[in-house]
Amino acid sequence: MSPEPAMTDVERDVMEYDVVAVGAGPAGLAFAIRLKQLDPAISVCVIEKSSTIGAHILSGAVIEPGPLDALLPGWRDAPPPVCVPATEDEIWLLNKTGGRKSPIVPPGMHNQGNFIVSLGAMCAWLAPQAEALGVEIYPGFAASETLHDDQGKVIGVRIGDMGVARDGSHKPGYTAGIDIHAKVTVLAEGARGHLTKRLVKQFALDRDSDPQAYSIGIKELWQVPEGRVSPGKIVHTLGWPADNRTYGGSFLYHLDNHQIALGYVSGLDYQDPQYKPWEAFQQWKNHPLIAPLLEGGSILSAGARAIVTGGWQSLPKVEMPGALLIGDTAGLLNVPKIKGTHQAIRSGMLAAEHLAQSLDPAGFDARLRASDAM
Numbered sequence: 001m002s003p004e005p006a007m008t009d010v011e012r013d014v015m016e017y018d019v020v021a022v023g024a025g026p027a028g029l030a031f032a033i034r035l036k037q038l039d040p041a042i043s044v045c046v047i048e049k050s051s052t053i054g055a056h057i058l059s060g061a062v063i064e065p066g067p068l069d070a071l072l073p074g075w076r077d078a079p080p081p082v083c084v085p086a087t088e089d090e091i092w093l094l095n096k097t098g099g100r101k102s103p104i105v106p107p108g109m110h111n112q113g114n115f116i117v118s119l120g121a122m123c124a125w126l127a128p129q130a131e132a133l134g135v136e137i138y139p140g141f142a143a144s145e146t147l148h149d150d151q152g153k154v155i156g157v158r159i160g161d162m163g164v165a166r167d168g169s170h171k172p173g174y175t176a177g178i179d180i181h182a183k184v185t186v187l188a189e190g191a192r193g194h195l196t197k198r199l200v201k202q203f204a205l206d207r208d209s210d211p212q213a214y215s216i217g218i219k220e221l222w223q224v225p226e227g228r229v230s231p232g233k234i235v236h237t238l239g240w241p242a243d244n245r246t247y248g249g250s251f252l253y254h255l256d257n258h259q260i261a262l263g264y265v266s267g268l269d270y271q272d273p274q275y276k277p278w279e280a281f282q283q284w285k286n287h288p289l290i291a292p293l294l295e296g297g298s299i300l301s302a303g304a305r306a307i308v309t310g311g312w313q314s315l316p317k318v319e320m321p322g323a324l325l326i327g328d329t330a331g332l333l334n335v336p337k338i339k340g341t342h343q344a345i346r347s348g349m350l351a352a353e354h355l356a357q358s359l360d361p362a363g364f365d366a367r368l369r370a371s372d373a374m
Helices: 026-038 066-071 119-132 194-202 277-285 341-357 364-369
Strands: 014-022 044-048 083-085 088-094 099-101 115-117 136-139 143-148 154-159 162-164 170-175 179-187 214-223 233-239 248-254 259-267 298-308 323-325
Touching: 014 026, 014 154, 026 044, 026 066, 026 119, 026 341, 044 179, 066 341, 115 119, 119 136, 143 179, 143 194, 179 194, 214 277, 259 277, 341 364
Parallel strands: 014 044, 014 179, 044 136, 088 233, 179 323
Antiparallel strands: 083 115, 088 099, 143 154, 154 179, 162 170, 214 259, 214 298, 233 248, 248 259
């Protein structure tokens, strides 16, 4: 039996674009929409690893609408499927058996004028608007690596091969992944994206930054009995079950249709080796102030995701030859506000405005740091 050809010897189809964006989240889609608005002649491709747009997007989420207003001024006339105006904010300080409501809500956590959304549904809502402008979106395309020229410049991405056995051999039905070549590659793959991790190391993008910090957020969407939901109400809790050495807290977002989005965030720098984020989430749901809200309800969906929580000082350099970083990939999250979607959208728009002038990432880092996205 003849040996399988080396990966470099496999013949691959090639697609050519001016720009390829990796990730169809709020940053990647906002980028694509804005770039096509500014210059319809620029060819733009967005690839997404999930089989449908929004399927791998998980967040609370409360969004500040300013960047979305700028991107799509008429969006409120035909809003995303889940879009509930924020009405009130509460912060609770919990102990094991009870808790007390904080008499004040920090200014950064005031949500009047904001909206509770399903971020996955919002991305599914954004995608056809991008396509209507001429953006090509390919769900089910997972990039396996970046492509480089002889000088190391990023020149695109390679889609992962299908039908590869654990030992690297080709199974029946093997299909080589295509190469997507682009003048600029925009990384919008979320927190801890595997392409970004390699590029950060290769180009020493974090050389002048503090180490990035990460948390894990576990979320569930609940259907609860009538009379328990106050649409637009936003509740955050601090304290138990995390001790005073562990970064952690929860959210309860009251939607319409008797639904509540809830979740618990645990910093991944916890020192207690016995601490388990999933168990902390379950303990929190059984707290005397939380359990009555959920009793008799049912879980509609659940998931977890990594969250960047390092803040400004952990932001890496967001440009390199042939590529740039936006959204969660760049580490954009306002920790005091516990929000990042508005920054993701704004950073995507800024990247589009930068590249519309010249398809060159140089100068984007300074532009982002001086912008209102920060």
